[in-house]
Amino acid sequence: MGTQTGWKQELRKRVTAALGDRNRSFQFTGFVEEFGVDRDTADAVAETLYSRTYVQSLDDRIISSLEGKRLRRLAELLEISDQRRVALSSLAGKEAYRAQHAEAMQDGTISDAEREQLQQLLGALATQAADDETPSESEPAAEDVSQQSIVGARKSKPSKGGRDELVKQALALGITGVKGKNMAVLRREIDSVSGEEQGAVAFDEAGFQKTSVYKSNSSPATVIAQLSSMRHMDKRIEKTRKRYLLLCLAGGVSAVLGVILCFAASSSSGSNGLFVALGGLLLLAGLPALIWGAICLNSSSMRDVPDRRYEAALGILKLVSKDLERDSLVNIHLDCRPHNHKSKKVRTGKVSYWNVKFHVDSWLVLRGSFADGTKFSMMLIEKHQDRSRKKRSASGKIKHKSKTKTSSEAILRLKIKPKKNPELVSGWQGKAKSKTAAVRLPEWTQRKSLDAQGDRITLRSTTKSSWDVIKPSSKSGAKVQRDGVEWMAMMFLSLYGVLDATRSNQKESK
DSSP states (O other): OOOTTTTHHHHHHHHHHTTHHHHHHHHOHHHHHHHHHOOOHHHHHHHHHHHHHHHHHHHSSSOOOOHHHHHHHHHHTTTTTHHHHHHHHHHHHEEEEEEEEHGGGGGGGOOHHHHHHHHHHHHHHHHHHHHHHOOTTHHHHHHHHHHHHHHHHHSSSOHHHHHHHHHHHHHTTTOOOTTSHHHHHHHHHHHHHHHHGOOOOOOHHHHHHHHHHHEEEEEEHHHHHHHHHHHHHHHHHHHHHHHHHHHHHHHHHHHHHHHHHHHHHHHSSOOOOOHHHHHHHHHHHHHHHHHHHHHHHHHHHHTOOHHHHHHHHHHHHHHHHBBBOOTTOOEEEEEEEETGGGGGEEEEEETTEEOOOOEEEEEEEEEETTSOOOOEEEEEEEEEEEEEEEOOOTTTTTTEEEEEEEEEEEEEEEEEOOOTTTOOOHHHHOOOOGGGGGOOOOTEEEOOOOEEEEEEEEEEESSSOOOOOOOTTOOOTOOSSBHHHHHHHHHHHHHHHHHHHHHHHHHHHH
Protein backbone atom coordinates (compact mmCIF):
# COMPACT_ATOMS: atom_id res chain seq x y z
CA MET A 1 0.00 0.00 0.00
CA GLY A 2 1.32 3.45 -0.93
CA THR A 3 1.66 6.30 1.48
CA GLN A 4 -0.95 9.06 1.63
CA THR A 5 1.78 11.71 1.38
CA GLY A 6 1.80 13.36 -2.04
CA TRP A 7 -1.05 11.23 -3.42
CA LYS A 8 -2.59 14.20 -5.20
CA GLN A 9 0.58 14.88 -7.19
CA GLU A 10 0.90 11.18 -7.96
CA LEU A 11 -2.70 11.12 -9.18
CA ARG A 12 -1.99 13.97 -11.59
CA LYS A 13 1.13 12.21 -12.91
CA ARG A 14 -0.64 8.92 -13.51
CA VAL A 15 -3.69 10.53 -15.10
CA THR A 16 -1.45 12.58 -17.40
CA ALA A 17 0.42 9.42 -18.37
CA ALA A 18 -2.85 7.59 -18.99
CA LEU A 19 -4.13 10.42 -21.20
CA GLY A 20 -0.94 10.14 -23.23
CA ASP A 21 -1.36 6.34 -23.52
CA ARG A 22 1.76 5.84 -21.45
CA ASN A 23 -0.17 4.09 -18.69
CA ARG A 24 -2.94 1.94 -20.11
CA SER A 25 -3.40 0.00 -16.86
CA PHE A 26 -4.47 3.02 -14.73
CA GLN A 27 -7.65 2.49 -12.70
CA PHE A 28 -8.95 5.12 -10.32
CA THR A 29 -10.45 2.62 -7.87
CA GLY A 30 -7.16 0.72 -7.69
CA PHE A 31 -5.29 3.97 -7.12
CA VAL A 32 -7.58 4.88 -4.20
CA GLU A 33 -7.07 1.44 -2.60
CA GLU A 34 -3.31 1.60 -3.16
CA PHE A 35 -2.92 4.89 -1.30
CA GLY A 36 -5.62 4.20 1.28
CA VAL A 37 -7.42 7.48 0.57
CA ASP A 38 -11.02 8.09 1.62
CA ARG A 39 -13.19 7.61 -1.47
CA ASP A 40 -15.21 10.80 -0.96
CA THR A 41 -12.03 12.83 -0.64
CA ALA A 42 -10.57 11.21 -3.74
CA ASP A 43 -13.75 11.90 -5.72
CA ALA A 44 -13.67 15.56 -4.68
CA VAL A 45 -10.04 15.89 -5.82
CA ALA A 46 -10.88 14.15 -9.08
CA GLU A 47 -13.74 16.56 -9.76
CA THR A 48 -11.47 19.53 -9.00
CA LEU A 49 -8.86 18.15 -11.39
CA TYR A 50 -11.45 17.77 -14.13
CA SER A 51 -12.84 21.30 -13.57
CA ARG A 52 -9.38 22.90 -13.72
CA THR A 53 -8.57 21.01 -16.90
CA TYR A 54 -11.84 22.20 -18.41
CA VAL A 55 -11.06 25.83 -17.54
CA GLN A 56 -7.55 25.48 -19.01
CA SER A 57 -9.13 24.25 -22.23
CA LEU A 58 -11.08 27.52 -22.39
CA ASP A 59 -7.95 29.71 -22.39
CA ASP A 60 -8.37 30.31 -26.13
CA ARG A 61 -12.18 30.51 -25.74
CA ILE A 62 -12.59 27.45 -27.99
CA ILE A 63 -12.89 23.79 -27.07
CA SER A 64 -11.73 21.79 -30.07
CA SER A 65 -13.00 18.30 -30.84
CA LEU A 66 -9.64 16.91 -29.67
CA GLU A 67 -9.94 18.77 -26.35
CA GLY A 68 -13.52 17.55 -26.00
CA LYS A 69 -12.42 13.95 -26.47
CA ARG A 70 -9.58 14.47 -24.00
CA LEU A 71 -12.02 15.81 -21.39
CA ARG A 72 -14.35 12.84 -21.87
CA ARG A 73 -11.38 10.49 -21.55
CA LEU A 74 -10.28 12.29 -18.36
CA ALA A 75 -13.75 11.89 -16.86
CA GLU A 76 -13.70 8.20 -17.78
CA LEU A 77 -10.31 7.69 -16.12
CA LEU A 78 -11.47 9.48 -12.95
CA GLU A 79 -14.70 7.44 -12.95
CA ILE A 80 -16.88 10.53 -13.23
CA SER A 81 -20.32 9.73 -14.62
CA ASP A 82 -21.56 11.44 -17.77
CA GLN A 83 -24.25 13.28 -15.85
CA ARG A 84 -21.76 14.56 -13.29
CA ARG A 85 -19.26 15.44 -16.05
CA VAL A 86 -21.86 17.63 -17.77
CA ALA A 87 -22.68 19.36 -14.48
CA LEU A 88 -18.99 19.98 -13.70
CA SER A 89 -18.41 21.36 -17.20
CA SER A 90 -21.35 23.73 -16.80
CA LEU A 91 -20.15 25.00 -13.41
CA ALA A 92 -16.55 25.41 -14.57
CA GLY A 93 -17.67 27.21 -17.74
CA LYS A 94 -19.75 29.68 -15.77
CA GLU A 95 -16.87 30.34 -13.40
CA ALA A 96 -14.57 30.98 -16.36
CA TYR A 97 -17.10 33.42 -17.85
CA ARG A 98 -17.48 35.26 -14.55
CA ALA A 99 -13.71 35.60 -14.19
CA GLN A 100 -13.32 36.99 -17.71
CA HIS A 101 -16.34 39.29 -17.27
CA ALA A 102 -14.93 40.63 -13.98
CA GLU A 103 -11.55 41.22 -15.64
CA ALA A 104 -13.25 43.09 -18.50
CA MET A 105 -15.18 45.27 -16.01
CA GLN A 106 -12.08 46.39 -14.10
CA ASP A 107 -12.09 49.75 -15.88
CA GLY A 108 -15.86 50.11 -15.47
CA THR A 109 -16.74 49.50 -19.14
CA ILE A 110 -16.54 46.63 -21.62
CA SER A 111 -14.82 47.46 -24.89
CA ASP A 112 -15.90 46.04 -28.23
CA ALA A 113 -12.94 43.66 -28.27
CA GLU A 114 -13.69 42.43 -24.75
CA ARG A 115 -17.38 42.03 -25.62
CA GLU A 116 -16.41 39.97 -28.66
CA GLN A 117 -14.22 37.74 -26.50
CA LEU A 118 -17.05 37.24 -24.01
CA GLN A 119 -19.44 36.34 -26.81
CA GLN A 120 -16.87 33.93 -28.22
CA LEU A 121 -16.54 32.28 -24.82
CA LEU A 122 -20.32 31.99 -24.48
CA GLY A 123 -20.45 30.45 -27.93
CA ALA A 124 -17.84 27.87 -26.95
CA LEU A 125 -19.79 27.03 -23.78
CA ALA A 126 -23.02 26.72 -25.74
CA THR A 127 -21.37 24.45 -28.33
CA GLN A 128 -19.84 22.27 -25.64
CA ALA A 129 -23.18 22.05 -23.82
CA ALA A 130 -24.84 20.95 -27.06
CA ASP A 131 -22.13 18.30 -27.56
CA ASP A 132 -22.62 17.09 -23.99
CA GLU A 133 -26.34 16.76 -24.57
CA THR A 134 -25.73 14.46 -27.57
CA PRO A 135 -26.60 10.93 -26.32
CA SER A 136 -24.14 8.08 -26.67
CA GLU A 137 -24.86 4.73 -28.32
CA SER A 138 -25.12 3.11 -24.90
CA GLU A 139 -28.13 5.27 -24.04
CA PRO A 140 -30.87 4.43 -26.57
CA ALA A 141 -33.67 5.28 -24.18
CA ALA A 142 -32.27 8.76 -23.60
CA GLU A 143 -31.93 9.16 -27.38
CA ASP A 144 -35.61 8.36 -27.87
CA VAL A 145 -36.57 10.89 -25.26
CA SER A 146 -34.32 13.52 -26.83
CA GLN A 147 -35.83 12.91 -30.26
CA GLN A 148 -39.33 13.25 -28.84
CA SER A 149 -38.33 16.47 -27.09
CA ILE A 150 -36.91 17.87 -30.32
CA VAL A 151 -40.08 17.00 -32.23
CA GLY A 152 -42.17 18.64 -29.52
CA ALA A 153 -39.98 21.71 -29.58
CA ARG A 154 -40.40 22.02 -33.34
CA LYS A 155 -44.15 21.79 -33.08
CA SER A 156 -44.47 24.45 -30.39
CA LYS A 157 -42.91 27.73 -31.48
CA PRO A 158 -42.01 30.19 -28.73
CA SER A 159 -44.35 33.07 -28.23
CA LYS A 160 -43.11 36.57 -29.06
CA GLY A 161 -43.81 37.67 -25.51
CA GLY A 162 -41.57 34.90 -24.12
CA ARG A 163 -38.71 35.84 -26.43
CA ASP A 164 -39.09 39.54 -25.63
CA GLU A 165 -38.84 38.74 -21.92
CA LEU A 166 -35.64 36.75 -22.48
CA VAL A 167 -34.18 39.57 -24.56
CA LYS A 168 -34.92 42.06 -21.75
CA GLN A 169 -33.25 39.79 -19.18
CA ALA A 170 -30.21 39.35 -21.41
CA LEU A 171 -29.85 43.10 -21.96
CA ALA A 172 -30.25 43.76 -18.21
CA LEU A 173 -27.34 41.36 -17.55
CA GLY A 174 -25.14 43.06 -20.14
CA ILE A 175 -25.39 40.38 -22.87
CA THR A 176 -25.21 41.84 -26.36
CA GLY A 177 -26.08 40.61 -29.84
CA VAL A 178 -29.32 39.08 -28.61
CA LYS A 179 -31.50 39.76 -31.64
CA GLY A 180 -29.99 37.04 -33.79
CA LYS A 181 -30.04 34.32 -31.11
CA ASN A 182 -32.74 31.75 -30.50
CA MET A 183 -34.39 31.21 -27.13
CA ALA A 184 -32.27 28.19 -26.19
CA VAL A 185 -29.02 30.11 -26.65
CA LEU A 186 -30.43 33.11 -24.77
CA ARG A 187 -31.46 30.96 -21.81
CA ARG A 188 -28.03 29.32 -21.72
CA GLU A 189 -26.22 32.65 -21.77
CA ILE A 190 -28.52 34.15 -19.12
CA ASP A 191 -27.87 31.15 -16.87
CA SER A 192 -24.13 31.48 -17.50
CA VAL A 193 -24.15 35.11 -16.36
CA SER A 194 -26.67 34.98 -13.53
CA GLY A 195 -25.38 31.69 -12.16
CA GLU A 196 -28.79 30.35 -11.18
CA GLU A 197 -27.79 26.79 -12.12
CA GLN A 198 -24.76 27.09 -9.85
CA GLY A 199 -26.94 27.40 -6.81
CA ALA A 200 -27.17 31.17 -6.71
CA VAL A 201 -30.36 32.39 -5.10
CA ALA A 202 -32.64 34.12 -7.59
CA PHE A 203 -33.85 37.63 -6.86
CA ASP A 204 -37.09 37.52 -4.85
CA GLU A 205 -39.03 40.14 -6.77
CA ALA A 206 -42.35 39.54 -4.99
CA GLY A 207 -40.71 39.70 -1.55
CA PHE A 208 -38.81 42.88 -2.42
CA GLN A 209 -41.95 44.63 -3.66
CA LYS A 210 -43.61 43.90 -0.30
CA THR A 211 -40.80 45.27 1.86
CA SER A 212 -38.67 47.43 -0.52
CA VAL A 213 -35.66 46.13 1.41
CA TYR A 214 -32.98 43.91 -0.15
CA LYS A 215 -30.70 41.82 2.07
CA SER A 216 -28.14 39.26 1.02
CA ASN A 217 -25.05 37.46 2.27
CA SER A 218 -23.72 35.87 -0.90
CA SER A 219 -20.88 35.92 -3.38
CA PRO A 220 -20.28 39.20 -5.23
CA ALA A 221 -21.36 37.59 -8.52
CA THR A 222 -24.68 36.54 -6.99
CA VAL A 223 -25.36 39.97 -5.49
CA ILE A 224 -24.48 41.71 -8.77
CA ALA A 225 -26.83 39.37 -10.65
CA GLN A 226 -29.65 40.03 -8.17
CA LEU A 227 -29.15 43.79 -8.28
CA SER A 228 -29.18 43.58 -12.08
CA SER A 229 -32.52 41.77 -11.81
CA MET A 230 -33.74 44.59 -9.55
CA ARG A 231 -32.71 47.09 -12.22
CA HIS A 232 -34.61 45.09 -14.85
CA MET A 233 -37.69 45.00 -12.60
CA ASP A 234 -37.53 48.76 -12.02
CA LYS A 235 -37.16 49.53 -15.72
CA ARG A 236 -40.21 47.38 -16.41
CA ILE A 237 -42.18 49.29 -13.77
CA GLU A 238 -41.08 52.62 -15.27
CA LYS A 239 -42.29 51.55 -18.71
CA THR A 240 -45.61 50.50 -17.17
CA ARG A 241 -45.91 53.91 -15.49
CA LYS A 242 -45.36 55.66 -18.81
CA ARG A 243 -48.17 53.64 -20.40
CA TYR A 244 -50.55 54.48 -17.57
CA LEU A 245 -49.54 58.15 -17.78
CA LEU A 246 -50.36 58.16 -21.50
CA LEU A 247 -53.68 56.50 -20.67
CA CYS A 248 -54.45 59.25 -18.14
CA LEU A 249 -53.59 61.97 -20.64
CA ALA A 250 -55.65 60.37 -23.37
CA GLY A 251 -58.59 59.86 -21.02
CA GLY A 252 -58.36 63.42 -19.70
CA VAL A 253 -58.22 64.95 -23.19
CA SER A 254 -61.11 62.77 -24.32
CA ALA A 255 -63.24 63.72 -21.31
CA VAL A 256 -62.52 67.46 -21.73
CA LEU A 257 -63.38 67.32 -25.43
CA GLY A 258 -66.59 65.47 -24.61
CA VAL A 259 -67.65 68.12 -22.09
CA ILE A 260 -66.82 70.94 -24.52
CA LEU A 261 -68.86 69.34 -27.32
CA CYS A 262 -71.83 68.75 -25.02
CA PHE A 263 -71.85 72.36 -23.76
CA ALA A 264 -71.38 73.73 -27.26
CA ALA A 265 -74.29 71.67 -28.55
CA SER A 266 -76.59 72.66 -25.67
CA SER A 267 -75.82 76.39 -25.94
CA SER A 268 -76.37 76.64 -29.69
CA SER A 269 -79.72 76.60 -31.48
CA GLY A 270 -80.65 74.05 -34.11
CA SER A 271 -80.19 70.32 -34.37
CA ASN A 272 -76.94 69.27 -32.73
CA GLY A 273 -77.67 65.64 -31.99
CA LEU A 274 -74.45 64.48 -33.65
CA PHE A 275 -72.30 66.73 -31.43
CA VAL A 276 -74.16 65.63 -28.31
CA ALA A 277 -73.72 61.97 -29.21
CA LEU A 278 -70.03 62.43 -30.03
CA GLY A 279 -69.43 64.44 -26.84
CA GLY A 280 -71.20 61.84 -24.73
CA LEU A 281 -69.19 59.04 -26.33
CA LEU A 282 -65.92 60.85 -25.68
CA LEU A 283 -66.94 61.56 -22.09
CA LEU A 284 -68.01 57.97 -21.44
CA ALA A 285 -64.75 56.63 -22.91
CA GLY A 286 -62.40 59.22 -21.45
CA LEU A 287 -63.63 59.42 -17.86
CA PRO A 288 -63.22 55.68 -17.01
CA ALA A 289 -59.84 55.66 -18.79
CA LEU A 290 -58.73 58.65 -16.73
CA ILE A 291 -59.85 57.10 -13.44
CA TRP A 292 -58.43 53.65 -14.21
CA GLY A 293 -55.13 55.12 -15.46
CA ALA A 294 -54.79 57.29 -12.35
CA ILE A 295 -55.37 54.32 -10.02
CA CYS A 296 -52.87 52.13 -11.87
CA LEU A 297 -50.35 54.97 -12.11
CA ASN A 298 -50.50 55.51 -8.35
CA SER A 299 -50.12 51.78 -7.71
CA SER A 300 -47.09 51.46 -10.01
CA SER A 301 -45.54 54.63 -8.56
CA MET A 302 -45.59 53.05 -5.11
CA ARG A 303 -43.55 50.11 -6.48
CA ASP A 304 -41.01 52.31 -8.26
CA VAL A 305 -37.46 52.11 -6.89
CA PRO A 306 -35.06 55.08 -6.84
CA ASP A 307 -32.54 54.36 -9.61
CA ARG A 308 -29.67 55.94 -7.72
CA ARG A 309 -29.82 53.45 -4.88
CA TYR A 310 -29.38 50.17 -6.74
CA GLU A 311 -27.08 51.77 -9.31
CA ALA A 312 -24.84 53.06 -6.51
CA ALA A 313 -24.83 49.64 -4.83
CA LEU A 314 -23.94 47.99 -8.14
CA GLY A 315 -21.18 50.49 -8.90
CA ILE A 316 -19.59 50.23 -5.46
CA LEU A 317 -19.78 46.44 -5.41
CA LYS A 318 -18.16 46.17 -8.85
CA LEU A 319 -15.49 48.58 -7.64
CA VAL A 320 -14.50 46.56 -4.57
CA SER A 321 -15.11 43.07 -6.01
CA LYS A 322 -11.81 43.23 -7.93
CA ASP A 323 -9.88 43.24 -4.62
CA LEU A 324 -12.07 40.94 -2.54
CA GLU A 325 -10.79 37.76 -1.01
CA ARG A 326 -11.33 34.75 -3.26
CA ASP A 327 -14.55 32.82 -2.56
CA SER A 328 -15.52 35.49 -0.01
CA LEU A 329 -19.05 36.64 0.70
CA VAL A 330 -20.41 40.17 0.86
CA ASN A 331 -23.13 41.27 3.21
CA ILE A 332 -25.43 43.94 1.81
CA HIS A 333 -28.49 45.77 3.13
CA LEU A 334 -30.24 48.04 0.62
CA ASP A 335 -33.27 49.98 1.87
CA CYS A 336 -35.36 51.47 -0.95
CA ARG A 337 -38.25 52.69 1.23
CA PRO A 338 -39.11 56.42 1.16
CA HIS A 339 -37.02 58.66 3.40
CA ASN A 340 -40.10 59.63 5.41
CA HIS A 341 -41.05 56.05 6.28
CA LYS A 342 -42.25 55.86 9.87
CA SER A 343 -39.31 53.66 10.90
CA LYS A 344 -36.83 56.37 9.81
CA LYS A 345 -38.32 59.22 11.81
CA VAL A 346 -36.12 60.11 14.78
CA ARG A 347 -37.78 63.21 16.27
CA THR A 348 -39.78 66.36 15.64
CA GLY A 349 -38.83 69.92 16.52
CA LYS A 350 -38.65 73.51 15.35
CA VAL A 351 -36.04 75.38 13.35
CA SER A 352 -36.79 79.08 13.46
CA TYR A 353 -40.48 79.31 12.51
CA TRP A 354 -40.51 75.93 10.72
CA ASN A 355 -42.06 72.77 12.12
CA VAL A 356 -39.53 70.03 11.32
CA LYS A 357 -39.65 66.24 11.15
CA PHE A 358 -36.16 64.74 11.29
CA HIS A 359 -35.50 61.49 9.40
CA VAL A 360 -32.32 59.41 9.25
CA ASP A 361 -32.21 57.00 6.32
CA SER A 362 -29.36 54.43 6.51
CA TRP A 363 -30.14 53.03 3.10
CA LEU A 364 -26.97 51.10 2.19
CA VAL A 365 -24.70 48.92 4.32
CA LEU A 366 -21.99 46.85 2.62
CA ARG A 367 -19.47 44.56 4.35
CA GLY A 368 -16.77 42.27 3.04
CA SER A 369 -13.12 41.18 3.22
CA PHE A 370 -10.27 42.16 0.91
CA ALA A 371 -7.60 39.77 -0.29
CA ASP A 372 -5.06 41.26 2.16
CA GLY A 373 -7.26 40.23 5.09
CA THR A 374 -8.63 43.71 5.74
CA LYS A 375 -12.34 43.77 6.50
CA PHE A 376 -14.41 46.75 5.44
CA SER A 377 -17.78 48.14 6.44
CA MET A 378 -19.37 50.94 4.44
CA MET A 379 -22.59 52.83 5.19
CA LEU A 380 -24.45 55.49 3.23
CA ILE A 381 -26.86 57.68 5.17
CA GLU A 382 -29.25 60.42 4.13
CA LYS A 383 -30.56 62.91 6.68
CA HIS A 384 -33.78 64.71 5.81
CA GLN A 385 -35.58 67.63 7.41
CA ASP A 386 -39.19 67.82 6.27
CA ARG A 387 -40.13 71.43 7.07
CA SER A 388 -43.61 72.92 7.02
CA ARG A 389 -45.33 76.08 8.27
CA LYS A 390 -48.46 78.17 7.85
CA LYS A 391 -48.30 81.76 6.69
CA ARG A 392 -51.08 84.34 6.47
CA SER A 393 -50.87 86.48 3.35
CA ALA A 394 -51.68 90.17 3.12
CA SER A 395 -55.16 89.34 1.86
CA GLY A 396 -55.87 87.27 4.97
CA LYS A 397 -55.58 83.84 3.33
CA ILE A 398 -53.62 81.12 5.10
CA LYS A 399 -50.97 79.48 2.95
CA HIS A 400 -49.16 76.23 3.67
CA LYS A 401 -45.47 76.08 2.75
CA SER A 402 -43.22 73.02 2.89
CA LYS A 403 -39.70 72.04 1.83
CA THR A 404 -37.14 69.31 2.48
CA LYS A 405 -33.47 69.79 3.29
CA THR A 406 -31.19 66.83 2.59
CA SER A 407 -27.61 65.91 3.39
CA SER A 408 -25.67 62.71 2.70
CA GLU A 409 -23.08 61.04 4.91
CA ALA A 410 -20.70 58.19 4.10
CA ILE A 411 -18.97 56.10 6.77
CA LEU A 412 -16.12 53.75 5.87
CA ARG A 413 -14.44 51.55 8.45
CA LEU A 414 -11.47 49.23 7.89
CA LYS A 415 -10.50 46.46 10.31
CA ILE A 416 -6.88 45.52 9.71
CA LYS A 417 -5.06 42.31 10.64
CA PRO A 418 -2.11 43.04 12.97
CA LYS A 419 -0.28 39.90 11.79
CA LYS A 420 -0.35 41.12 8.19
CA ASN A 421 0.54 44.67 9.19
CA PRO A 422 3.55 44.30 11.52
CA GLU A 423 4.61 47.87 10.71
CA LEU A 424 1.59 49.19 12.61
CA VAL A 425 2.96 48.75 16.11
CA SER A 426 1.40 49.93 19.34
CA GLY A 427 0.37 53.56 19.26
CA TRP A 428 -0.21 53.79 15.53
CA GLN A 429 -3.79 54.99 16.11
CA GLY A 430 -2.72 58.41 17.34
CA LYS A 431 -0.42 58.93 14.37
CA ALA A 432 -3.14 57.81 11.94
CA LYS A 433 -5.55 60.41 13.27
CA SER A 434 -3.06 63.15 12.41
CA LYS A 435 -2.65 62.04 8.79
CA THR A 436 -5.58 64.11 7.56
CA ALA A 437 -3.46 65.42 4.68
CA ALA A 438 -3.65 61.95 3.12
CA VAL A 439 -7.43 62.20 2.89
CA ARG A 440 -8.44 63.16 -0.66
CA LEU A 441 -12.15 63.62 -1.30
CA PRO A 442 -14.23 65.19 -4.09
CA GLU A 443 -14.45 68.97 -3.79
CA TRP A 444 -18.22 68.80 -3.25
CA THR A 445 -17.78 66.72 -0.07
CA GLN A 446 -16.25 67.52 3.31
CA ARG A 447 -14.30 65.34 5.74
CA LYS A 448 -16.26 64.98 8.95
CA SER A 449 -13.87 62.92 11.06
CA LEU A 450 -10.92 60.52 10.94
CA ASP A 451 -10.65 58.15 13.88
CA ALA A 452 -8.59 55.07 14.79
CA GLN A 453 -9.21 52.78 17.74
CA GLY A 454 -7.87 49.29 18.33
CA ASP A 455 -7.52 47.55 14.98
CA ARG A 456 -10.11 49.79 13.28
CA ILE A 457 -9.80 53.05 11.37
CA THR A 458 -12.89 55.05 10.39
CA LEU A 459 -13.44 57.90 7.93
CA ARG A 460 -16.63 59.95 7.83
CA SER A 461 -17.50 62.44 5.11
CA THR A 462 -20.61 64.41 4.29
CA THR A 463 -22.14 66.59 1.60
CA LYS A 464 -25.19 68.80 1.19
CA SER A 465 -24.97 68.60 -2.61
CA SER A 466 -27.15 66.24 -4.60
CA TRP A 467 -25.23 63.44 -6.33
CA ASP A 468 -25.88 60.61 -8.75
CA VAL A 469 -24.11 57.69 -10.45
CA ILE A 470 -23.41 56.85 -14.07
CA LYS A 471 -26.17 54.63 -15.43
CA PRO A 472 -25.67 51.91 -18.08
CA SER A 473 -28.29 53.60 -20.25
CA SER A 474 -26.13 56.73 -20.44
CA LYS A 475 -24.14 57.34 -23.58
CA SER A 476 -20.63 55.95 -23.63
CA GLY A 477 -18.31 58.34 -21.85
CA ALA A 478 -21.14 60.35 -20.29
CA LYS A 479 -20.40 61.60 -16.79
CA VAL A 480 -22.48 62.98 -13.98
CA GLN A 481 -21.55 66.19 -12.24
CA ARG A 482 -21.15 64.51 -8.84
CA ASP A 483 -20.51 60.76 -8.96
CA GLY A 484 -21.27 58.81 -5.78
CA VAL A 485 -19.17 55.78 -6.80
CA GLU A 486 -16.16 58.06 -7.28
CA TRP A 487 -16.85 59.46 -3.80
CA MET A 488 -16.67 55.96 -2.28
CA ALA A 489 -13.57 55.07 -4.31
CA MET A 490 -11.74 58.14 -3.00
CA MET A 491 -12.72 57.25 0.58
CA PHE A 492 -11.17 53.78 0.19
CA LEU A 493 -8.02 55.28 -1.35
CA SER A 494 -7.86 57.89 1.40
CA LEU A 495 -7.94 55.34 4.22
CA TYR A 496 -5.27 53.21 2.59
CA GLY A 497 -3.26 56.40 2.05
CA VAL A 498 -3.54 57.18 5.75
CA LEU A 499 -2.33 53.67 6.64
CA ASP A 500 0.62 53.94 4.22
CA ALA A 501 1.59 57.33 5.65
CA THR A 502 1.40 55.89 9.18
CA ARG A 503 3.65 52.97 8.24
CA SER A 504 6.21 55.29 6.66
CA ASN A 505 6.20 57.52 9.73
CA GLN A 506 6.77 54.59 12.09
CA LYS A 507 9.62 53.26 9.93
CA GLU A 508 11.31 56.66 10.05
CA SER A 509 10.88 56.89 13.84
CA LYS A 510 12.70 53.59 14.24
